[in-house]
Amino acid sequence: MMAEGPRRAGDFLGLRAALADRLLPVLVAAMSFLAALALAGTLASAELAAQWQGDAAAALTIQVPQPQATTASGQDTRLDAVLAVLRANPAVADTHQLSQAEMTRLLSPWLGADVTTLGLPLPAVITARWVRPADPAALAQTLRQLSPGTLVQSGAIWAGRVAALTASLQACAAAVLIIVALVAAAVVAVATRAGLAQRRETITIVHGLGALDSDIAGRFAARATLLTFSGAAIGTLLALPVLAWLALLATPFAGPGARHAMFILPAALWLALPALPAAAAAIGWSTTQLTVRRWLKGLP
Amino acid sequence: MIRFEDVWLTYRHAAGASAPVAEALRGVSFEIPEGGFRWLTGPSGAGKTSLMKLIYLAEHPTHGRIDLFGTHAARISRHNAALLRRRIGVVYQDFRLLPQLNAYDNVALPMRLARRSEAQIHANVSEILRWVGLEAKLAARPDELSGGEQQRIAIARAVVARPKLLVADEPTGNLDDDQAERLMLLITALNKLGTTVVVATHNLHLVARYPAPRLGLEAGRLVYDG
Ligand SMILES: Nc1ncnc2c1ncn2[C@@H]1O[C@H](COP(=O)(O)OP(=O)(O)O)[C@@H](O)[C@H]1O
Ligand SMILES: [Mg+2]
Numbered sequence: 001m002m003a004e005g006p007r008r009a010g011d012f013l014g015l016r017a018a019l020a021d022r023l024l025p026v027l028v029a030a031m032s033f034l035a036a037l038a039l040a041g042t043l044a045s046a047e048l049a050a051q052w053q054g055d056a057a058a059a060l061t062i063q064v065p066q067p068q069a070t071t072a073s074g075q076d077t078r079l080d081a082v083l084a085v086l087r088a089n090p091a092v093a094d095t096h097q098l099s100q101a102e103m104t105r106l107l108s109p110w111l112g113a114d115v116t117t118l119g120l121p122l123p124a125v126i127t128a129r130w131v132r133p134a135d136p137a138a139l140a141q142t143l144r145q146l147s148p149g150t151l152v153q154s155g156a157i158w159a160g161r162v163a164a165l166t167a168s169l170q171a172c173a174a175a176v177l178i179i180v181a182l183v184a185a186a187v188v189a190v191a192t193r194a195g196l197a198q199r200r201e202t203i204t205i206v207h208g209l210g211a212l213d214s215d216i217a218g219r220f221a222a223r224a225t226l227l228t229f230s231g232a233a234i235g236t237l238l239a240l241p242v243l244a245w246l247a248l249l250a251t252p253f254a255g256p257g258a259r260h261a262m263f264i265l266p267a268a269l270w271l272a273l274p275a276l277p278a279a280a281a282a283i284g285w286s287t288t289q290l291t292v293r294r295w296l297k298g299l300p
Numbered sequence: 301m302i303r304f305e306d307v308w309l310t311y312r313h314a315a316g317a318s319a320p321v322a323e324a325l326r327g328v329s330f331e332i333p334e335g336g337f338r339w340l341t342g343p344s345g346a347g348k349t350s351l352m353k354l355i356y357l358a359e360h361p362t363h364g365r366i367d368l369f370g371t372h373a374a375r376i377s378r379h380n381a382a383l384l385r386r387r388i389g390v391v392y393q394d395f396r397l398l399p400q401l402n403a404y405d406n407v408a409l410p411m412r413l414a415r416r417s418e419a420q421i422h423a424n425v426s427e428i429l430r431w432v433g434l435e436a437k438l439a440a441r442p443d444e445l446s447g448g449e450q451q452r453i454a455i456a457r458a459v460v461a462r463p464k465l466l467v468a469d470e471p472t473g474n475l476d477d478d479q480a481e482r483l484m485l486l487i488t489a490l491n492k493l494g495t496t497v498v499v500a501t502h503n504l505h506l507v508a509r510y511p512a513p514r515l516g517l518e519a520g521r522l523v524y525d526g
Contacts, residue, residue, distance in 0.1 A: 012405060012412040013398075205396045208358060209410050209457075210386030212379065300358055 013206050013219055024191045024224075025231030028184060028284075032235030032276050035180045039273065040243050042173035043266040045166040060092065060128040060136070061153040062143065067124035071146050078147035079124045085142060086126065091134035098125040123151075130154070132163060181283060188224055188287040195220065196295050207299050217292040221285045228284030232277040243269075301334040301465065301496045302355060307364035309350050309520075324350035326520040327364070332498065337491050339507050340500040341524075342517035348500040349393055351517065352467050355498065356390045357381050369464070386414055389463035389495075391471045395454040397442040403429070403453050404438040410461040428456045431486055433479075447474040455483060459490060466490060468499045472506060484510055 067079035076084070079097070086095045098106065103125065136154035143150040196203065203216060309325040324347045332338050340348050353359040354366055357373065366373040369384065376384060389410075397406045404425055411421045429435045432452035442450055451474045458466060466487065472480040480503075488510065491497045501507065507514065516524025 012401075012409065201396075202398050202400070205398060206409065206413070207382075208356070208385060208390065208396070209413055210382050210384075211413055212382045215413065300360060 013202070013211065013216070021227065024187065024227045025234065027187050028228045028231030028280055029235035029238065031180045031184050031187075032232040032280060033239045035177055035276055036236050036239030036273060037242065038173040038176035038180070039276070040239075040246070040266075040269055042170050042177070043269045043272065045169040045173070046268075047266045058130045059154075060130055062086070062126040062128070063123040063151040063153075064126065064143075064147050065123045065149045066121070066147075069147075078150075081146040082143050082150060083126065085146065086128055089134070089139065091130060091132040092128045092139075093131045095126060095128040098127065130163075181279070184228070184280060184283050185287045188228065188284050189291045192220060192224065192288050192291040193295070196292065203296075204299060207296070213293055213296045216296060217289050220292045221288040224284040224288035225281045229277050229281040232280030236273055236276045239273075301336065301369065302330075302332040302498075303365075303367040304328050304330050304351075304354075305365040305367075307354065307361045307366060309347075309354060309359060310362040311350075323520055325354075325361075328517075328520075328522045329364075330515055330522060330525050332496060334496055335491070335494050337488075337497045337512045338499070339512055339514040340498055340517065341502065341504070341507060341514055343502060345519075346517040347520045348517055349469055350520075352390075352469050352498065352500060355465075356388050356467050357385055386410065386461065387464045389458035389461070389466045391451075391454050391458045391466075391468035393469040393473070395442075395450045397450055397453055397457075399442050402439050402441050403434060403445065406442070406453055407456045407460050409457060414461060416461075424460050425456075428460045431482075432456045433482070448476070448479060451475060452479065452483075455486070459486070462490075462493075463495060465496045466498070468497075470500055470502070472501065472503060480506060 062082065064079050064082050068077050070076065071078055071081045075081075083095065083097065086092050103122065106125075136152055139154075140150070140152035143152060206216065307325055307328045308323070311322040311324055313321060328347075328351065340351065342348055350359065354361055354373075355368070357368075357376075360374070368376075369387070398409070401409070407425045407428060408421050411424060416424075425438075426435065429438055432455060434449060434452055434456070437445060437449060440449075442453070445453065451471065455468070455471055458468065468487070471483060471487075475483060484506070487497055487499065513526060514524060515522060
């Protein structure tokens, strides 16, 4: 007898279809796709930067001849002056003067067991690491003014530029993520306002029957959460093949350790990607709650 | 139960309208005790609907004071206003059924808002649909019902949750004499059970058949109270 039977209690306000069911998930999927790529970019460049900073490429070797001679100003020894400059430079870390024993170990293959007994005028050797983009030539010049003949061997002439590049890549990716989140919130707000306008009559009636603002906002927010979550899940899944392809392209640059393309994607990405739908759902829920509650303030 | 004290209500028209404001109520004062019954009469445009909107908290007075359920209405929080509306059954002049819900679900709305059990809802809704003679139409949507049937659904929705206060705006407007009679029986029965009732009408025959105290409005002023 009943054409449809009583509605499930879950949608007794009849607001189920009040949000754009197709458009919203599609837009959110597109934005999640972008977010997934940006996220991969951020994490991959973070990984890259870490690699470069840990690598021999970031290493810095300084040889100070006549280390115990005084500087031109005549205050310190040349060694102390050079060490002081290196330690004060924020682009340089892990400054370390090789000890006698280390020197011996380093040179013995060439000069025999007991280097010191040869009475050679050995320079002091200092090792350090670049941690920030900097100009090795400028450093060498500064050091040579204090201590003539000082040699700066930097394997990291490019490391500084790579660090600068990764930093700007990361800034771009972070900007993309922020913009995508803001656009997502705007899209959800617009969809919610359209849904509210379309259901103005219904909402006014249920408000008049004693529905709380939280009842009404909750309906819309639950729906928006579902739509944004599923949209973001789809967008993230669609990004996976693209990420795999990019990883494949990058494999030759990842060194001999990388056997399988997917392994060179940063491990953190596998944690961050599932967080995308959750973040989208959080944006969907909170934007909808805010939008609906503000709109309801217009009712008596 | 309801107390109006020098209540004014002024509507602000949208820009471009012929008159800038409409004074729907001008200094209206009256009192209705708990369990009372009042007819609200007056020609079209006298302000009957406006007065009822103030009672069911769909408008705020421009001036004056209203007390409902012993509380100064202006001091009721938004949350409590919603809870108060659940204790007021309203039959709107234009029904205001939800077009996407069938008759059963429309009538069930107030009880679902109050989070009653589906078993209890089923019992109450079935009973009240039988009362208004629409138990066979419970699956029909409003656009599949006649004006009189929609009005009876609106009435069923207003009384299904046993409100403490029933406000009906021209509830017999679309009903034939027989149905109007049944409706008045239902309303007087509720009133005898303790529900305070206000019924607006311009049907003076109906008022004559059910003698009760009457509030008379004319051009926004209360011209009769007795
Ligand atoms: N929402 C509104 N905006 C502007 N004017 C209104 C509005 N509602 C009613 N009015 C005006 O207020 C007066 C009283 O209307 P109403 O309360 O509906 O009277 P009744 O119900 O007795 O026919 C009328 O002049 C009407 O035009
Ligand atoms: Mg009216």
